[in-house]
Amino acid sequence: MTGKVYLIGAGPGDPELMTLRAVRMLKDADVVVFDRLVSDEIMAMCPEGAEQIAVGKCPKNHLVPQERINEILHEQARMGRKVARLKGGDPMIFGRGSEEAAYLMALGVEVEYAPGITAAQGASCSTGVPLTHRGLATGVQYVTGHRQADKVLDLDWKRLADPDTTLVVYMGVANIGQIAVGLMTEGLSARTPVMAISRATSAQEERMVSTLGRVAQDCREAGLKPPTLFVIGKVVSLYAANPQDLAVEAVSANG
Numbered sequence: 001m002t003g004k005v006y007l008i009g010a011g012p013g014d015p016e017l018m019t020l021r022a023v024r025m026l027k028d029a030d031v032v033v034f035d036r037l038v039s040d041e042i043m044a045m046c047p048e049g050a051e052q053i054a055v056g057k058c059p060k061n062h063l064v065p066q067e068r069i070n071e072i073l074h075e076q077a078r079m080g081r082k083v084a085r086l087k088g089g090d091p092m093i094f095g096r097g098s099e100e101a102a103y104l105m106a107l108g109v110e111v112e113y114a115p116g117i118t119a120a121q122g123a124s125c126s127t128g129v130p131l132t133h134r135g136l137a138t139g140v141q142y143v144t145g146h147r148q149a150d151k152v153l154d155l156d157w158k159r160l161a162d163p164d165t166t167l168v169v170y171m172g173v174a175n176i177g178q179i180a181v182g183l184m185t186e187g188l189s190a191r192t193p194v195m196a197i198s199r200a201t202s203a204q205e206e207r208m209v210s211t212l213g214r215v216a217q218d219c220r221e222a223g224l225k226p227p228t229l230f231v232i233g234k235v236v237s238l239y240a241a242n243p244q245d246l247a248v249e250a251v252s253a254n255g
């Protein structure tokens, strides 16, 4: 009898941000196949006796190739086990969840989903910086800032350089200089505010507020490391360490 795979979004780190469905599925699992972005607190919620398989890193510190992860999920389900595939954030946002689901379903394995709070939403609520805001941003774009080592970032800078939209860059630490130049070349002001958030929603969360013109240098000086995301746009001007100030700023931004 074939088991099934639960494709679970664990959220950005804080266990309270998991959905009830995610917790139910995790508790029901015989085996947990997990990514490196899943926090220790969430791993502590795995059922006692469930096998845990880390696929974020292998002994030499390299990622387990996606093909092998797919095989592991299939092998486990074929043994009749209920497999929790636990991923940071949401499995369908820069999470390869759809690739894993397609592979498994083609082999006749049942897949069930639990959405997760993506890092952008977690960071937004933990810092109080909205992703949209009346008068400042009419929409939000999520984009990856990562390309394989030998490839250049070929993003559509013209489309992304929209002063009325918030841009959230995932996986952008290594290329933030290139990203800033691409956006400024297409007309975004060097004074556009940028916030970098590392380990959002965890006890180790770090925030850095900068501008497009300075962000690469500030990032280097602050020594920010992944997982970090960048929120770029006027909404960052609402950031205030003190929530009282945030409310005042928001009112004045609305006129």
Ligand SMILES: C[S@@+](CC[C@H](N)C(=O)[O-])C[C@H]1O[C@@H](n2cnc3c(N)ncnc32)[C@H](O)[C@@H]1O
Residues within 6 Å of the ligand: 012, 013, 037, 087, 088, 089, 090, 091, 092, 093, 094, 095, 117, 118, 119, 120, 123, 169, 170, 171, 172, 197, 198, 199, 200, 201, 202, 226, 227, 228, 229
């Ligand atoms: C492979 S993507 C996974 C995204 C994930 N599926 C999600 O929905 O959040 C990894 C990137 O997500 C971002 N990220 C994930 N968790 C984060 C966190 N707690 N704080 C800041 N950025 C995070 C970082 O940009 C990181 O490099």
